[in-house]
Amino acid sequence: MTNKPILEIRNLYAGVDDKEIIKNFNLTIHEGEVHAIMGPNGAGKSTLSHVLTGKPGYKILKGDVLFNNKNLLELSADERACEGLFLIMQYPVEIPGVSFMTFLKYALNAKRKYIGQSELDTMSFMKLVKNEAEKLGISQEMLKRAVNVGFSGGEKKRMETLQMALLKPSLAILDEADSGLDIDALKVVSGGIRGLLDGKRSLLIITHHQDLLEYIEPDFVHVFADGHIIKTGDKNLALELEAKGYTDFIKEAKC
Amino acid sequence: MAQKPEIEDLSGDKYKYGFTTDIETESAPKGLNEDIIRLISKKKNEPDWLLERRLKAYNHWLTMVEPSWAKLAYEKVNYQDLFYYAAPKQKVKPKSLDEVDPELLKTYDKLGIPLKEQEVLSGVAVDAVFDSVSVATTYRTKLKEKGIIFCSISEAVKEHSDLVQKYLGSVVPYTDNFFACLNSAVFTDGSFVYIPKGVRCPMELSTYFRINAQNTGQFERTLIIADEESYVSYLEGCTAPQRDENQLHAAIVEIVILKDAEVKYSTVQNWYPGDKEGKGGVYNFVTKRAACRGDNAKVSWTQVETGSAVTWKYPSCILQGNNSSGEFYSVAITNNFQQADTGTKMIHIGKNTTSRIISKGISAGHSNQTYRGLVKVSKGAVNSRNYSQCDSLLIGSTCGSHTVPYIENENRTAVLEHEATTSKISEEQLFYCLQRGLSEEQAVGLIVNGFCKEVMQKLPMEFAIEAAKLINISLEGSVG
Ligand SMILES: Nc1ncnc2c1ncn2[C@@H]1O[C@H](COP(=O)(O)OP(=O)(O)O)[C@@H](O)[C@H]1O
Ligand SMILES: [Mg+2]
Numbered sequence: 001m002t003n004k005p006i007l008e009i010r011n012l013y014a015g016v017d018d019k020e021i022i023k024n025f026n027l028t029i030h031e032g033e034v035h036a037i038m039g040p041n042g043a044g045k046s047t048l049s050h051v052l053t054g055k056p057g058y059k060i061l062k063g064d065v066l067f068n069n070k071n072l073l074e075l076s077a078d079e080r081a082c083e084g085l086f087l088i089m090q091y092p093v094e095i096p097g098v099s100f101m102t103f104l105k106y107a108l109n110a111k112r113k114y115i116g117q118s119e120l121d122t123m124s125f126m127k128l129v130k131n132e133a134e135k136l137g138i139s140q141e142m143l144k145r146a147v148n149v150g151f152s153g154g155e156k157k158r159m160e161t162l163q164m165a166l167l168k169p170s171l172a173i174l175d176e177a178d179s180g181l182d183i184d185a186l187k188v189v190s191g192g193i194r195g196l197l198d199g200k201r202s203l204l205i206i207t208h209h210q211d212l213l214e215y216i217e218p219d220f221v222h223v224f225a226d227g228h229i230i231k232t233g234d235k236n237l238a239l240e241l242e243a244k245g246y247t248d249f250i251k252e253a254k255c
Numbered sequence: 256m257a258q259k260p261e262i263e264d265l266s267g268d269k270y271k272y273g274f275t276t277d278i279e280t281e282s283a284p285k286g287l288n289e290d291i292i293r294l295i296s297k298k299k300n301e302p303d304w305l306l307e308r309r310l311k312a313y314n315h316w317l318t319m320v321e322p323s324w325a326k327l328a329y330e331k332v333n334y335q336d337l338f339y340y341a342a343p344k345q346k347v348k349p350k351s352l353d354e355v356d357p358e359l360l361k362t363y364d365k366l367g368i369p370l371k372e373q374e375v376l377s378g379v380a381v382d383a384v385f386d387s388v389s390v391a392t393t394y395r396t397k398l399k400e401k402g403i404i405f406c407s408i409s410e411a412v413k414e415h416s417d418l419v420q421k422y423l424g425s426v427v428p429y430t431d432n433f434f435a436c437l438n439s440a441v442f443t444d445g446s447f448v449y450i451p452k453g454v455r456c457p458m459e460l461s462t463y464f465r466i467n468a469q470n471t472g473q474f475e476r477t478l479i480i481a482d483e484e485s486y487v488s489y490l491e492g493c494t495a496p497q498r499d500e501n502q503l504h505a506a507i508v509e510i511v512i513l514k515d516a517e518v519k520y521s522t523v524q525n526w527y528p529g530d531k532e533g534k535g536g537v538y539n540f541v542t543k544r545a546a547c548r549g550d551n552a553k554v555s556w557t558q559v560e561t562g563s564a565v566t567w568k569y570p571s572c573i574l575q576g577n578n579s580s581g582e583f584y585s586v587a588i589t590n591n592f593q594q595a596d597t598g599t600k601m602i603h604i605g606k607n608t609t610s611r612i613i614s615k616g617i618s619a620g621h622s623n624q625t626y627r628g629l630v631k632v633s634k635g636a637v638n639s640r641n642y643s644q645c646d647s648l649l650i651g652s653t654c655g656s657h658t659v660p661y662i663e664n665e666n667r668t669a670v671l672e673h674e675a676t677t678s679k680i681s682e683e684q685l686f687y688c689l690q691r692g693l694s695e696e697q698a699v700g701l702i703v704n705g706f707c708k709e710v711m712q713k714l715p716m717e718f719a720i721e722a723a724k725l726i727n728i729s730l731e732g733s734v735g
Contacts, residue, residue, distance in 0.1 A: 053690055076689070077686065078690075078694050081691055081692040086690075087690050093681070095684055095687070095702060097706055097707070098708075103691070106691075110692035110693050114692065146705065167692070
């Protein structure tokens with residue numbers, strides 16, 4: 001772990017239409033750190049992940065976000081992705097008629113182009129994908145199928161992990177990455193994600209229960225309520241939260 | 256602040272057209288009358304039988320009324336205000352690609368069209384017209400060895416008069432419809448193909464055609480005859496923007512397919528669609544029809560339509576022979592103020608005839624698109640089958656999409672299936688692509704290409720790659 005900050009969120013206010021959802025939010029993530037944000041349903045966790053990744057439809061009211069020292073909020077969603085920000089989606093969307101192979105090639109080449117590398121030729125690309133896919137137990141047949149069409153919850157998350165492995169983001173945000181996964185799938189996916197942690201890459205795990213945190217151990221756990229972090233601790237905080245339940249915990253924290 | 260691209264914004268589009276030509280024409284006076292028709296026929300040195308046919312068509316046309324049943328709103332053409340004969344005589348040609356509009360060249364590059372072909376397409380006066388002549392000659396020799404005839408219809412009228420006289424107008428009679436009737440009276444040129452019995456045409460009739468298809472004219476006439484047990488794949492058009500000052504296009508394509516023969520006809524149409532405000536652009540009123548005359552005859556129409564301001568087009572299959580089959584695969588993209596009323600007719604006459612319709616319509620901007628298809632099963636068409644699938648994809652909320660399937664079934668043993676869907680490119684799909692680093696243009700292109708995949712796969716390889724790029728280009732600039 002180094003002391004270089006990757007993501008710095010300062011005094012952020014954001015929302016939808018007239019509704020303020022994120023209020024006075026502050027968080028700094030350094031290289032190699034694993035952070036978990038826990039909060040009740042409807043707290044605004046997904047909103048935070050969307051605001052960070054530049055999904056259209058949200059209003060930034062105030063505040064700054066630096067990503068690798070760049071003003072993140074000035075970048076478009078695709079630029080943010082190419083800068084190394086990756087979102088493992090809660091519900092990966094289907095794109096009929098577009099094979100995963102094609103999609104991966106577009107994604108990888110977009111990133112390569114952005115960072116000034118030449119496009120990969122088909123042979124090297126296939127080899128690279130095959131190699132990474134094998135590690136995640138993804139068959140060749142799955143790669144030929146259309147993006148997320150007819151994939152089970154577990155398969156979808158596995159494909160998300162594959163994309164993460166190929167794109168090598170410096171910060172990956174996992175929004176409820178464990179939802180819809182059985183224990184076996186959870187192990188494969190979390191194992192895949194853990195395998196990508198090299199001491200430099202950082203993770204922001206967003207979740208409302210602590211299951212996933214048993215597989216990927218966080219350095220910091222933040223409790224999210226009222227639009228911002230109300231308490232920060234280590235992994236034991238997650239256990240405490242789980243034991244008390246959100247309502248009581250938040251009540252106590254406010255006193 | 257983060258950019259917030261709205262889906263609405265996908266609708267604007269800038270056409271990469273920007274071409275002026277310096278063509279001096281030797282024209283007959285404006286307007287249409289018997290004398291003009293006599294003049295056309297004389298200029299082309301035509302035999303009497305053809306002139307008589309032209310005059311007959313013209314007199315019938317005078318009794319006809321322009322159809323208005325299509326869902327198209329356009330300013331009617333004043334037929335007396337058009338030139339019906341103009342021999343193009345190019346005065347100043349660009350000397351090299353340096354003199355050609357860079358925008359046009361950019362489009363060629365994006366389409367991956369080789370330099371040499373770019374020169375030909377943009378009308379550069381290359382002396383060694385890139386060997387287009389010699390390439391053509393090579394093709395011709397190869398085709399001739401097999402007994403295949405591939406030439407202009409004017410040439411065919413003289414050299415292969417018996418075939419032309421027998422088949423011209425046999426699939427689309429001059430009485431068929433207003434535009435076909437007009438074409439029958441005034442057509443200027445087009446292509447003629449004859450594949451002899453038992454011959455499989457050894458190449459796609461494409462590269463040759465593209466190189467040579469510079470001035471096809473506004474009343475194009477194509478006749479393809481596939482004799483028994485023969486096969487040909489014919490490619491019409493070009494993905495590069497077609498320069499054209501003619502507002503009205505009324506072409507006819509007739510295909511005759513005899514016993515055990517097969518014809519594949521693919522079109523990529525990218526004529527000038529008009530500007531962003533909907534001014535200008537080509538009116539495309541085409542009649543395309545194939546007759547499967549013999550048993551086991553097969554025909555398949557594949558079209559990618561991205562151009563023209565107004566499209567009125569229904570490539571059809573007359574399934575006369577027993578066990579004959581017809582297919583229609585279509586991608587139509589309309590943007591800005593483009594309008595398209597397109598579809599097919601499958602006429603089942605023989606026993607055990609089958610037809611398949613896959614139509615993919617993409618509308619953006621303020622465009623309007625209608626799929627109009629007829630499946631007709633006659634009394635004798637025992638055990639016929641049709642499968643129709645019409646999918647529409649909307650980009651933005653200011654465009655229109657309609658599906659009008661007509662079914663006329665006179666035989667109870669027929670099995671007819673119809674499926675239709677309408678969908679939108681969702682914000683979620685776009686965001687997913689963007690989150691993986693794709694630009695919005697790439698994302699839209701990818702999603703649309705995925706939507707059209709079933710049809711694109713039917714195009715011959717070389718064409719498919721260009722057509723996929725064309726889809727991206729025709730939606731390009733429509734984002735953000
Ligand atoms: N597009 C939207 N329009 C209106 N309200 C929204 C929108 N997105 C989220 N919200 C509201 O914002 C709050 C936070 O939602 P979300 O970020 O999805 O919470 P979480 O992920 O923590 O469950 C909820 O009350 C939700 O209803
Ligand atoms: Mg959520």
